[in-house]
Amino acid sequence: MIPLFRVAVDQGAGPLVAEALRTGVLGHGPRGEEFEQALRDRLGVPYLTTLNNGTSALHLALRLAAGHGDGGGDGGGGEVLTTPYTFEATNWAILANGMRIRWVDVDPGTLTMDMDDLARKITPRTRAVMVVHWAGHPVDLDRLASVLDDAEAAHGFRPAVIEDCAQAWGSVYQGVPVGAHGNLCAFSFHATKHLACGTGGMLVTPDEESHRRALRLRFFGIDRKADRVNGDYDVPEWGYNFYLGELGAAVGLANLSSVDARVDIHRRNAEYYDTALAGVAGVELTTREKGRDSSFWLYPVKVDDRAAFIRRLAAAGITASAVVRRNDTHTAVRDVYDPELPGLESVHDRVVHIPVGWWVSEWDCEHIAETIRSGW
Incomplete structure (x- = not known):
């Protein structure tokens, strides 16, 4: 059978994985840092955080969006406008953050979000808009920005935009890579994706403060550079165990080359x-x-x-x-x-x-x- 999916592993992955095993550093370490810098260079963005999978990236993006504007940092019961035509991970992350789903229709031509329906459904309750680049086809980001401009003028508040880029590594919108348009962008590096780590993901953030917050939240809310030897550190908000390990980063580094x-x-x-x-x-x-x-x-x-x-x-x-x-x-x-x-x-x-x-x-x-x- 000609399969619908296959797993790509570059031949350079073996030596990189072996080196990680030799050093005994299997949590987040130097290969993870190298992978993150290589991803920044490739996408042309300053702020991104690698994670253990794409679902964690969606979850963390929603956590950041929940504190956006009038929303509460714990989800606050905010509403997220989203598409029903996607893998369930997209929308279950909304529920996991204690937020409410409101469905937006699908453009039959592109299978992505119908921007006319989105414009009709944005209200002052809308905390975020979740769009999916289905099959890798970019959403109309210019029209999306225009819809949000109108919403901000009408309601005095601009909802956060989360791009589910799980299928869109390598996609380009108006000459710029998807993920580099100034929104919260969640990528998956699942085994069958274009760029695979076995399991992994990343979150692109639009500014330095959200990046710093994402770095803390991926490791229980702890600043990894804090003085944990002497116990002299504080956790300003609780976080998760979402970091990408060294073996996944090694596979990702190798696969990035091809x-x-x-x-x-x-x-x-x-x-x-x-x-x-x-x-x-x-x-x-x-x-x-x-x-x-x-x-x-x-x-x-x-x-x-x-x-x-x-x-x-x-x-x-x-x-x-x-x-x-x-x-x-x-x-x-x-x-x-x-x-x-x-x-x-x-x-x-x-x-x-x-x-x-x-x-x-x-x-x-x-x-x-x-x-x-x-x-x-």
Whole structure:
């Protein structure tokens, strides 16, 4: 079977991991510091914090956003406007922070947040807006900023923006890497991502104070540079055990050296599909916009009779999957159900993802496209 996901481990990871084992430093240490600096250099941002996984990055971003403006530092019961079309980690982090979810509709063309619906739903209760760059396709960040400008003018308060960049390493918006537009940006370095640590993540913060706070909160609220030998330190606010260990940082450092080549292959394969699948009966491609360059961690298409489509591809040795289900119909959030999500309703049962990754050869792409063109 041609898989939908595979794990990339650069050949340089072995020696770096072995060195970490030799030194016996397995918590946060010199490799973690080196990885963080390399990430800053790559994204062109001054403030980022590596963490043990992407969910921790989302959780920490919401903790910082909860203290934004009039919100309370413990969540304060604030409302977060978010998309129901995402992996559950995005939205369960909101609940874990004691905040309230309010659903925003999906743009059927891009599968990202519908900015018109967002503009209608921002109120003085809104503490944050959580957007997801689904499959690596960047959200319209300029339109988002405009919506927030209007909200600030109307309500005297600007909600924090959290970008869920879990699938968007290598994505570019208007010539600038996703994650470098001045918002709270949560990345995942899960094993199957473009840039993998095995498990890991990072949080990009917009200013020095939020960065310092993130550094403390990832280690129980303790400043790691404080004098803990003599017990002369204070914890101004409680925190978590969220730091990235040395083994994960070593794998991340090695994979960073080759991640651009992997993203290039994803894009090449996606470009082939854009041409080969255009106009195929029963298939609708997602939208492409100038200045919004996806990393194509996934390649979504909208199809008629999704179950039959998946069975047909499986019979040809090809994995295809919906990947996620709409979050708003889970029992855990039944109290916030919103029946007025027409964009989501129009696409949810039609979206399916086909293999697009660095392991998919040109022959594989041709086989996948021909199988789809033959019908199901």
